[in-house]
């Protein structure tokens with residue numbers, strides 16, 4: 001299924017509203033059961049990874065995710081922290097990937113309670129300056145069962161120049177995903193991966 005417009009109802013009954021997307025299908029929420037635990041928000045529009053919750057901010061400098069009505073995509077505010085400098089004054093490529101993963105992932109999570117990244121392909125178009133105001137832009141391209149494809153860009157806020165672009169494949173997971181992983185890891189340690 002391809003989303004011609006982000007206002008299109010998708011196959012999990014999520015709907016864009018005027019300002020943002022709402023997960024509005026009660027049966028879907030009930031089926032996942034632990035939505036509150038999954039969607040940790042510090043304020044409307046922000047969702048933090050577990051390790052970032054105590055500090056109340058994304059360690060990669062990504063914040064303020066909001067729906068851009070004019071552009072019809074999700075927009076975020078980004079600043080590369082000095083700790084992620086690679087070359088002189090410019091960001092390490094790993095940070096660029098992490099920031100785009102966050103921008104795309106957060107956008108996809110506006111449609112679905114929880115996903116993980118299965119694939120991320122990044123084009124590094126220009127060096128990304130450290131400590132300069134950047135913006136993230138992302139949109140959903142297609143839904144196919146548990147697979148969600150999205151595209152996103154990292155831009156210089158001052159000029160809107162595109163510095164990096166990514167396409168990603170995200171997979172919708174169920175609440176037991178991390179429990180299965182913990183079980184798998186424990187088993188690997190017991191058997192050394194031979195079982």
Ligand SMILES: CCCCCCCCCCCC(=O)SCCNC(=O)CCNC(=O)[C@H](O)C(C)(C)COP(=O)(O)OP(=O)(O)OC[C@H]1O[C@@H](n2cnc3c(N)ncnc32)[C@H](O)[C@@H]1OP(=O)(O)O
Pocket residue numbers: 037038039040047048049050101102103104105106109115116117118119145146147169171173
């Ligand atoms: C509150 C905090 C907020 C926090 C907010 C944070 C927002 C930022 C988001 C960051 C997100 C991350 O970085 S997440 C962390 C990085 N990612 C991971 O750790 C994922 C590790 N990989 C996995 O766990 C697994 O491989 C999964 C879940 C992706 C898939 O395993 P699975 O559940 O068994 O499903 P599986 O059947 O294999 O795949 C389902 C379908 O996807 C396809 N598929 C799977 N992987 C791929 C692939 N790489 N490339 C192409 N296709 C693929 C399969 O062919 C299949 O298609 P078909 O046969 O159905 O057609």
